[in-house]
Amino acid sequence: MSGDGGGSTEPPEPPGEVARGEHAAPVTASSRSAGLQGSSKPYRRRGGTRGGGLWVLLAAPGTFWLVVLFAVPFYAIAAVAFGSTDPVFNAPVPEWDPRYWDFTAFSEILTRSVTGDLRPVFLRTLLYVALALGLCVAIGYPVAYYVARHAGRRRALLLGLILAPWWVNYLTRMLAWLNLLQDDGYVNDLLMFTRIVDEPVRWLSGNPVTVVLALVYGYIPFFIVPLFSTLDRIDPLLLEAARDLGCSSRSAFWHVTLPLSRPGLLTASAITALPMFGDYYTNTLVSGSPTTTMIANQIEFYLLGGTRKELGASLVLLLSALLMVVMVYYLISSRRAEEGLS
């Protein structure tokens, strides 16, 4: 018994939506107001507590970590983007003093991104990530739902299998796919054997479908795990109550499970989409074609090759600004979802 609601009786396990029957608290106003925290007292978001100093102390390493590994590097990128170039080596010279920042490179990148050659790259990146995220939802939600609510004693095994790809190096997994997707690879063999296609599909010849599928393959575990965590914490008694009030299984899903899983969906989407935006290696491996270039490929191009690293750094800043918008939306939505629950 999980003790989520603090109750003591175990109701009979209802069919359909409520399968696990681990949660046993009666649905009361106080348990609803406690959200998913399992407390019988209203959830307190703010306000000082005794022992706050201890928590500040405990948070110090994390704060230090954030400053050293995020804020400082981020400032360094800004210093390169707004810095100058060494006249002999053409290497970037970071400008640490904001009074001397030169915005020429950033302006160039901004102009090219809004009206120039980088605009279609940004749009393509948005499209690929949106499609990949859509597929993650379509594939990942049912999987997470099944594992959370119907897997029973096999849930640990299934979770382990979902995470199994992480045991293998990412590059190795992708190289394996390259073999499978070759013109004379097993995937084409199967498609032709089953007469789905008449001639081999050129999966690796700059095919956008391959890029999107590769992104899904690479990142879907990041989607499933946080979503599973949210679905697992939904009190089955809420579903039971919905059914008692006349909801069908489908209706209970739409009106109870889906809204309650929204925070998890948002978290999973953010965790999945953010690295997708910055991924360049997947695209390079499975395509390498100009027709599928994403924005991270352009960042790689400017930062790892040539003498215009200030443009690469400016692109990083611009992409970060866009992702910041996504993050702010996520935070606001999460907050609203939380408030809706309480």
Add this chain to the structure above:
Amino acid sequence: MDRRRFLLVSALAATAACGGERPGRSTGSSAVPLTRTDSPGALPLHDDIPQVADGLSPESGGVLKILNYPEYVSPDVLKAFGKTHGVEVEVTTFNTMEDAISKLRTPGASFDVWFPTPDVIGKAAVGKLLRPLNKTYLGNLANAWPQLQSPFYDEGSRYSVPYCAYTSGVGYRADEVTAGFGYGLLWDPAYKGKAYLIDDHREGLALAMLKNGSREINTEDPVKIKQAGTWLSELVPLMNIKTGIAAYQLVAEGQATVHHCWSGDMINAQSYLPKGVDADVLGYWYPSDDLGVVGTDSIAVPASATKPVLAHLLLNHLLDPAVAQENFSFTGYQPALSAITPEKMVTDEFVTEGLKSAIVTPEVYARSQQIFQISPAAEAVWLDTWSQFKAGQ
């Protein structure tokens, strides 16, 4: 200009105007002399970085530090050299020359031997990253091609000796390509989806220029550079072209039918063929006129070397024909030595008859075009044009 664009441009102009100006910003002109085959240049010497004195014994013990591309020198050759001189040889790798220069400029870092490309030797010498060579230790320099014993980019071999030579041509599967040899192979829709370009802005755009009969592969004229970008962009819809630097693997495995590549890649491809596949399936085309690109790499001693005498001995060692040939068998890139001829390489079974054209000769070197160092402003245009091509424009 519509209102939205006007507002955007105004905002950008205002943003650009916000920045302060610190003296010494790059102006876009080169601070390093731009040497050419028809205007060679002797690189500057610095009083505070003298060459090593004559007749010194090589340093022994400790570690001899090498800075090189990955897999670009034979470990066996280095190991044997280290054993002879009682040192451990350690190789640090880089992927681009910018990366290498960054490592050389890292405070406290020291390297004894570096393998730079000719286009960065000038800036490395001006920037005091190199130690002048004492040629009394370099008797084997006489084995190099005559043009490279005092090359245009480093007249008098003040800072460097030649290493490997290569051309940029078209590698292909001889079992699938039987006609139409030339740069046009990369524009032939028969190979759509299985055609690749070298992923390098200078090489890629130079290819487009040469294919269209232009020899101005070092131009600083933005119009001509953009024109090359336009020519190259034809390949996106026509060929679904891809870029990469793994021709040795892709052609060998059949993933690429035609691949713009360096000659050494095709020589290396012989080692990447699947079991049971004969090396005769590999072919390499290089133009017989002057519309081709040739290049060389070099070896130098950084100013930070702690074993400069031993470093000189290693340079001399790598210029020995027998050692160079052993090194060639590992790297696939031929040494620029007079003893290495296409006929000898075929006889010694280093390459098949079909890959004989991948061996560079002094005559090919003399007639071909070379990619030179250009001004930073022009370099920016080349980079941006390539970026636009890679963005699918």
